[in-house]
Amino acid sequence: MAWTYLFFAGLFEIGWAIGLKYTEGFSRLVPSVLTVICMAASVFLLALALKTLPVGTGYAVWTGIGTIGTAILGIVLFGEPATVARLACVGLIVAGILGLKMAA
Template identity: 80%
Template sequence: MAWVYLFLAGLLEVGWAIGLKYTDGFTRLVPSVLTAISMVASVLLLGIALKSLPVGTGYAVWTGIGTVGTALLGIVLLGEPATALRLGCIGLIVAGILGLKFAGT
């Protein structure tokens, strides 16, 4: 169950990272509130997951999911470049996440 909580925490991290773009420096109320809720929920779920996962593994996977998701949504939603090098580096992060998952933790 810890991995499910960790995965959800990572998805919420993507939500707040992308949400920051839409808050316009926290001057827009609804995006700001949703972003803050995502931040809190993400950290709470990370904390629950870390009850039974090693902190290094949990934190690395959490930030990795956030990084990959944010980079991909930046490409899709915000028109950020999708160069071969950038996509390759995203692939390396995914490989690292999977490696940590299957390394016996």
């Protein structure tokens, strides 16, 4: 169950990272409220996952999921560059997450 919590914590991390862009410095109410909800849900689910997972593994996977999702959505939603080097680095993060999951 811990890995499920961690996965959803990572998805909520993507939500708040992308949400920050839409809050315009927390000057827009609805995006700001949704972003804060995502922040709270992400940290809460991470805390549940860390009850049984090693903190280093859990934190690295959580941030990795957030990093990958945010980078991909940045490309899709905001037209950020999708260079070979950038995509290769995202692939390395995926490899790191898979390695940590197999080692845990």
